[in-house]
Amino acid sequence: xxxxxxxxxxxxxxxxxxxxxxxxxxxxxxxxxxxxxxxxxxxxxxxxxxxxxxxxxxxxxxxxxxxxxxxxxxxxxxxxxxxxxxxxxxxxxxxxxxxxxxxxxxxxxxxxxxxxxxxxxxxxxxxxxxxxxxxxxxxxxxxxxxxxxxxxxxxxxxxxxxxxxxxxxxxxxxxxxxxxxxxxxxxxxxxxxxxxxxxxxxxxxxxxxxxxxxxxxxxxxxxxxxxxxxxxxxxxxxxxxxxxxxxxxxxxxxxxxxxxxxxxxxxxxxxxxxxxxxxxxxxxxxxxxxxxxxxxxxxxxxxxxxxxxxxxxxxxxxxxxxxxxxxxxxxxxxxxxxxxxxxxxxxxxxxxxxxxxxxxxxxxxxxxxxxxxxxxxxxxxxxxxxxxxxxxxxxxxxxxxxxxxxxxxxxxxxxxxxxxxxxxxxxxxxxxxxxxxxxxxxxxxxxxxxxxxxxxxxxxxxxxxxxxxxxxxxxxxxxxxxxxxxxxxxxxxxxxxxxxxxxxxxxxxxxxxxxxxxxxxxxxxxxxxxxxxxxxxxxxxxxxxxxxxxxxxxxxxxxxxxxxxxxxxxxxxxxxxxxxxxxxxxxxxxxxxxxxxxxxxxxxxxxxxxxxxxxxxxxxxxxxxxxxxxxxxxxxxxxxxxxxxxxxxxxxxxxxxxxxxxxxx
Numbered sequence: 101x102x103x104x105x106x107x108x109x110x111x112x113x114x115x116x117x118x119x120x121x122x123x124x125x126x127x128x129x130x131x132x133x134x135x136x137x138x139x140x141x142x143x144x145x146x147x148x149x150x151x152x153x154x155x156x157x158x159x160x161x162x163x164x165x166x167x168x169x170x171x172x173x174x175x176x177x178x179x180x181x182x183x184x185x186x187x188x189x190x191x192x193x194x195x196x197x198x199x200x201x202x203x204x205x206x207x208x209x210x211x212x213x214x215x216x217x218x219x220x221x222x223x224x225x226x227x228x229x230x231x232x233x234x235x236x237x238x239x240x241x242x243x244x245x246x247x248x249x250x251x252x253x254x255x256x257x258x259x260x261x262x263x264x265x266x267x268x269x270x271x272x273x274x275x276x277x278x279x280x281x282x283x284x285x286x287x288x289x290x291x292x293x294x295x296x297x298x299x300x301x302x303x304x305x306x307x308x309x310x311x312x313x314x315x316x317x318x319x320x321x322x323x324x325x326x327x328x329x330x331x332x333x334x335x336x337x338x339x340x341x342x343x344x345x346x347x348x349x350x351x352x353x354x355x356x357x358x359x360x361x362x363x364x365x366x367x368x369x370x371x372x373x374x375x376x377x378x379x380x381x382x383x384x385x386x387x388x389x390x391x392x393x394x395x396x397x398x399x400x401x402x403x404x405x406x407x408x409x410x411x412x413x414x415x416x417x418x419x420x421x422x423x424x425x426x427x428x429x430x431x432x433x434x435x436x437x438x439x440x441x442x443x444x445x446x447x448x449x450x451x452x453x454x455x456x457x458x459x460x461x462x463x464x465x466x467x468x469x470x471x472x473x474x475x476x477x478x479x480x481x482x483x484x485x486x487x488x489x490x491x492x493x494x495x496x497x498x499x500x501x502x503x504x505x506x507x508x509x510x511x512x513x514x515x516x517x518x519x520x521x522x523x524x525x526x527x528x529x530x531x532x533x534x535x536x537x538x539x540x541x542x543x544x545x546x547x548x549x550x551x552x553x554x555x556x557x558x559x560x561x562x563x564x565x566x567x568x569x570x571x572x573x574x575x576x577x578x579x580x581x582x583x584x585x586x587x588x589x590x591x592x593x594x595x596x597x598x599x600x601x602x603x604x605x606x607x608x609x610x611x612x613x614x615x616x617x618x619x620x621x622x623x624x625x626x627x628x629x630x631x632x633x634x635x636x637x638x639x640x641x642x643x644x645x646x647x648x649x650x651x652x653x654x655x656x657x658x659x660x661x662x663x664x665x666x667x668x669x670x671x672x673x674x675x676x677x678x679x680x681x682x683x684x685x686x687x688x689x690x691x692x693x694x695x696x697x698x699x700x701x702x703x704x705x706x707x708x709x710x711x712x713x714x715x716x717x718x719x720x721x722x723x724x725x726x727x728x729x730x731x732x733x734x735x736x737x738x739x740x741x742x743x744x745x746x747x748x749x750x751x752x753x754x755x756x757x758x759x760x761x762x763x764x765x
Contacts, residue, residue, distance in 0.1 A: 105147065105164060106119035106121060106122060106124050107124065107128075107138035107139060107147070107148075107149040107150060108122050108124035108149060108150050108162070109121050109122040109124065110147075110149060110162070110164045110171050113126075124150075128150075129187075130151065130187075131150070131151050132151070132154070133186070133187040134178070134184065134185045134186075134187075135151050135154070135159055135161075136148045136159075136161065136176065136190065137188060138150060140190060142163075142174070142235060142236075142240060143233060143235060145165060145166055145167050146163050146164070146165055146166070146172065146174060146240075146242065147163055147164040147166060148161050148163050148174065149161060149162040149163050149164065150162055152173070154178075157177070157178070157179050157180075157206070157210070158175050158176055158177050158178050158179075158210070159175070159176045159178050160173055160174065160175045160176075161173070161174045161175075161176065162245060163242075163245075165230075165242070170245075171245045172230065172242050172243060172244065172245050173242075173243045173244065173245040173246075174240055174241070174242055174243070175240065175241040175243065176238060176239075176240050177206075177207060177210040177238045177239045177240070178192065178238065179203060179206050181199070182194065182195055182199050182200075182202055182203040182206070183195065183203065183238070190236050191236045191237050192236060192237050192238045193237075194237060207234075207238070207239055210239055210241075211232065211234075211239055213241070213308045214229060214232035214239075214241045215232075216285055216308045217229040217241070217243070217306075217308045218232070219283050219285070220279060220280070220283075223276070223279050224275075225272050225273070225275050225276035225279070225302075225303055225304060225305060226276050226279065226280070226304065226305050226306070227243055227244050227246065227296075227304050227305065227306035228243065228244040229241060229242065229243050229244075230242045230243065230244070243306070244304075246296045246298070246304050246306075248296045248297060248298050248299075248304070249296070249297055250292065250293060250294070250295060250296055250297070251269075251292035251293075251295040251296075251297050251303075251354070251358075252291075252292035252293050254292075254297050255292055255357060255358070255361070259361045260357075260358060260359060260360060260361030260384070261358045261359060262385075263359050263384070263385060263386045263387070263390060266355060266358035266359045267355075267390060267416060268301035269297065269301055269303055269358065270351065270354065270355045270358070270416070271301065271413055271416060271417070272301050272302060272303045273290070273295065273303055273305065273351055273354065274351060274409040274410075274412055274413040274416075275409075275413070276303065276305040277290070277305070277344075277347050277348075277351060277409040278408070278409040278410055278413070280305075280347075281344045281347070281408065281409060285308075286342055286343065286344060286346055286347055287305070287308065287347050287350075288335065288342075288346060288347065288350075289307055289308075289327065289350075290305070290330065290347050290350035290351055290354060291327045291330040291350060291353075291354065292354060292357065293307070293327070294306055294307040295354070328363070328366045329353055329357070329363035329364050329365070329366055330349075330350045330353040330354065330363070330364075331349075331350065331366075331367060332345070332346050332349035332350065332367055332400075332402070333367040333368065333370070333371055333400055334346065334402060336367065336368060343402065343407075344407065344408055344409065345402040345403075345405045345406070345407055346402075347409070348397050348405050348406050348407070348408075348409065348412055349367075349397060349398060349399075349402075349405060351397060351409070351412065352364075352393075352394050352395075352396075352397025352398040352405075352412075353397075353398060355393075355394050355397070356379065356394050356398065359379050359384060359386055359390075359394070360377075360379050360382045360384065361382070362377075362382070364376055364398060367400065370400055371400060374400065376395075376398065378391060378395065379391050379394060387419075388421075389415075389419050389420070389421055389422070390416065392421065392422045392423075392424055393412065393415050393416055393422060395424055395425065396415075396422050396423070396424065396425060396428075397412055398425075399425035400425070401425070401429070404425040404428050404429060405425075467552055467553070467556060467687045467690060467691065469503060469504050469691055470504075472504060472506060472507065472684060472687060472688050472691065473506070473684050474506040474507070474508070475506075475507060475508070475684070475685060475688060476507075476508045476509075476510070477507055477508070477509050477510070477533075477534040477535070477685070477688055477689065477692060478509070478510045478511075478512065478533035478534050478535075479496070479509065479510070479511050479512070479533055479534060479535040479536065479692050480512050480514055480519075480522075480523070480533045480535070480536040480537065481493060481511060481512070481513045481514065481537070482514055482516045482519040482537040482539065482673065483513055483514075483515070483516055483705070483711065484515060484516035484517060484638065484641070484711060485641070485711060486513065486515075488704065488705060488711065489513035490513060491704040491705075492513075492701055492704040492705045493511040493513055494704070495700045495701050495703075495704045496509070496511055496692070496695050496696075496701060497509060497511060498700075499695050499698065499700065499701070500692070500695070504688075504691060507688055507691075507692075509692065512533070516711075519537060519539065519540065520539055520540030521540075523536060523537065523538075523539070523540050523541055524540050524541055527541050527546055532546060532678045532680070533678065534677065534678050534681070534685065534688070534689045534692070535675060535676070535677055535678070535689050535692045535693055536675065536676065536678070537673060537674065537675050538574075538575045538674045538675065538676045539673070539674065543574040543575035543674065543676045544574045546676070546678065546679065547574040547575060547676030547677055547678065547679055548574070548676070548677045548678065548679040548686045548689070548690075549571065549572065549573065549574060550573045550574065550575075550576065550676075550677065550690060550693070551570055551571045551572075551573065552687065552690060553576075553690040553693065553694060554568065554569075554570045554573060555570055557694070561716070561717055561718075562697060562715045562716060562717060563580060563713075563714075563715045563716075563717060563720060563740060563741070564577075564580065564671060564715065564741075564745065565577075565715060574676055575674040575675060575676040576674060576675055576676070576693060576696075576697065577671035577672060577673060577674045577715065578672075578673040578674070578675060578696050578697060578702070578705070578712075578715060579671075579672045579673045579705070579706060579711065579712030579713060579714060579715060580669055580670070580671055580672060580712060580713040580715060580740070580743075581636040581637055581638060581669050581670050581671075581672045581712055581713070581750075581751050582636060582637060582660065582667045582668065582669040582713070582735070582740075582743060582751075583601070583634070583635075583636055583660065583661035583667070583668045583669060583751045583754075583755060584634075584635065584636060584637060584639075584658050584659065584660055584661060584734075585599050585611075585632050585633065585634050585635075585658070585659050585660075585661055586614075586623070586632065586633045586635070586639070586640075586643045586656050586657070586658055587631060587632050587656060587657045587658075587659060588623055588624075588631045588632075588647070588655075588656055589655040589656060589657055590626065590655065591626070591629075591630075591631035592610075592631045592632075595657050595659065596659055597659060597734075598659050598660045598661070598662050598734075599632075599659055599660070599661045599662070600661075600662055600663070601661050601662065601663045601668060601755070601758065602663075604634060604661070604755060604758075604759040605759045605760055607632060609629045609630065610629065610630065610631050610632050611630070611632045611633075611634060612630050612632070612633050612634070613633065613634050613635065613752050613755065613756055614633050614634065614635025614636070614639040614642065614643075614752050615635070615750070615752045615753070615756075619633050620633070620642060620643070620645075620646050621646070623643070623646060623647075624646040624647070634661065634752065634755050635751060635752045635755075636669070636670075636750070636751040636752065637710050637711075637712060637713065637732075638672075638710060638711050638712060639752075640658070640710040641710055643656060658732070658734060659734060660734050660735075660738065661755070663744050664744070666738070666739075666742055666743060666744050667738045667739075667740065667742075667743040667744070668743065668744045668745075668746065668751075669743050669744070669745055669746070669751065670745060670746050670747070670749075670750070670751055670754070671745060672712050673705075673711075673712060675693050675696055676693070677689035677690055677692075677693055697715065697716055698716070699716060699718055699719055702714040702715070702716040702719040703719050703722070706719070706723065707719065707722065707723060707727065713740065720740075724736075
């Protein structure tokens with residue numbers, strides 16, 4: 101039958117040398133010498149026809165399935181630079197040595213693409229995969245053949261689409277992405293090159309060569325697929341967090357080009373100076389809402405984009421006004437404390453907040469909150485994040501107003517970097533507040549015994565508090581810290597999974613400490629060898645200031661510092677109650693102290709920033725679900741319950757001492 105088939109249209113041409121249907125000449129060879137010759141048969145079933153596409157990793161042929169009698173597309177794995185094939189040959193020749201190893205690695209990646217695509221073999225908007233196999237020392241994917249132009253060709257021909265028409269196509273694209281994401285797969289290469297336009301708002305998404313399962317290890321740098329204008333900023337680096345939001349950016353870029361006729365400016369250029377023009381600035385007719393959808397999808401920060409394809413689709417269909425990224429960012433920065441309030445409300449729905457009289461002051465206790473006399477109290481909060489401190493202050497005041505309104509409480513938020521000096525001065529002058537963070541002064545000298553409070557608390561409800569005892573306790577920690585090292589990925593490409601505490605003395609030029617300002621400068625400076633900073637989670641904001649927040653951005657990784665395979669850390673942010681004043685005043689102070697361990701306060705203090713790990717187990721559960729991603733992902737592999745805890749001083753000072761570094765004063 102091969103002799104009668106045309107290898108271009110696969111219609112029967114009979115004995116004609118030139119196909120009467122499409123004009124293809126019978127003896128036309130392969131377009132390139134290394135490509136399979138038309139008429140080659142694979143698996144005794146698939147007849148290779150003309151090549152219809154080729155790139156650095158593969159060749160796509162039009163072919164005929166003699167079993168099903170249908171035209172198919174066959175993608176052959178042919179990575180340029182790793183293999184060769186002479187004219188007329190079938191098997192590929194694989195280069196030896198390191199190139200052979202790289203070929204095997206990429207071959208596995210190619211087969212993974214086939215498996216990813218096969219999941220969607222019956223989906224309407226996604227190219228179907230019928231089969232895949234290895235042969236001729238390489239591999240092949242048998243796919244549905246689509247006789248339609250790709251979006252790139254349509255854009256070249258039309259220039260741009262009317263907004264209404266573009267909207268119909270993007271909804272189909274979002275439908276396809278929704279199905280892809282529902283299987284935990286990120287496409288990572290959504291662009292006009294990989295979208296067939298079938299007409300009537302119908303598309304076919306294809307090319308899953310860059311696709312990745314969410315939650316799998318990040319790929320090597322050379323695996324990262326980048327297409328200028330469509331690739332989000334976080335995809336330019338191999339170690340960044342991955343998620344559906346990456347495809348949302350690409351979908352936004354596709355829609356932007358469809359309605360404007362211009363590709364968006366490349367993400368790294370936008371990171372230097374975001375001069376992205378709004379679609380309306382091109383003088384086109386577009387609804388404000390659709391423009392807002394496009395700009396939200398194209399937000400540089402992943403958290404400001406739509407997080408799912410369904411969210412973006414709903415915004416288009418419902419015509420509800422969405423916030424622009426700059427509006428949302430401004431609102432977030434100005435009202436970061438609303439995160440705490442929102443989480444507090446969530447806990448309230450579950451019946452877990454503002455029940456302090458029942459939770460902490462039950463019938464077994466010795467403090468009756470309702471009978472506390474009217475009085476003025478002051479509490480000092482130590483926080484290096486002003487917004488988080490304000491949020492915590494607001495939650496505390498709301499709690500007092502609800503549960504003990506006879507107390508008139510003043511909350512003062514003090515910058516954590518200045519707190520020790522201020523509390524020491526207040527202690528010296530005898531002007532300590534009623535409740536305060538005891539960092540910097542000996543709690544036993546200035547604070548009341550907390551036995552009355554501890555007798556009312558279920559200490560097992562808090563991380564590492566169960567062993568405190570009920571007497572001789574003068575301060576309560578409110579957070580936990582763990583020791584980590586921050587690593588500049590541009591200086592160190594082979595990243596360790598962890599560091600042993602005893603190995604820090606061997607780091608020498610590689611290592612600095614987070615209390616040393618010069619270390620941050622050296623960490624950022626590519627001309628200096630320092631690539632690691634040892635410290636704790638609270639130092640993350642400082643590291644961000646010299647990495648992801650600078651232009652151009654620099655990636656960094658976070659790895660734990662371990663002792664005998666366990667996390668090491670300290671209990672942090674201890675608070676006590678001034679021993680000055682009568683018993684009623686001290687009891688009121690203990691009530692305030694209990695609020696610092698409540699659901700709402702712990703959420704406000706630790707869910708919106710990196711100042712520590714919450715001790716409240718209810719909040720800790722939420723923290724583990726929402727915060728242990730990206731930089732904190734390593735925490736999932738360790739048990740916080742079994743961490744080795746040090747007493748006294750910050751993690752950084754402890755590490756310096758044990759590594760033989762001079763202790764900071």
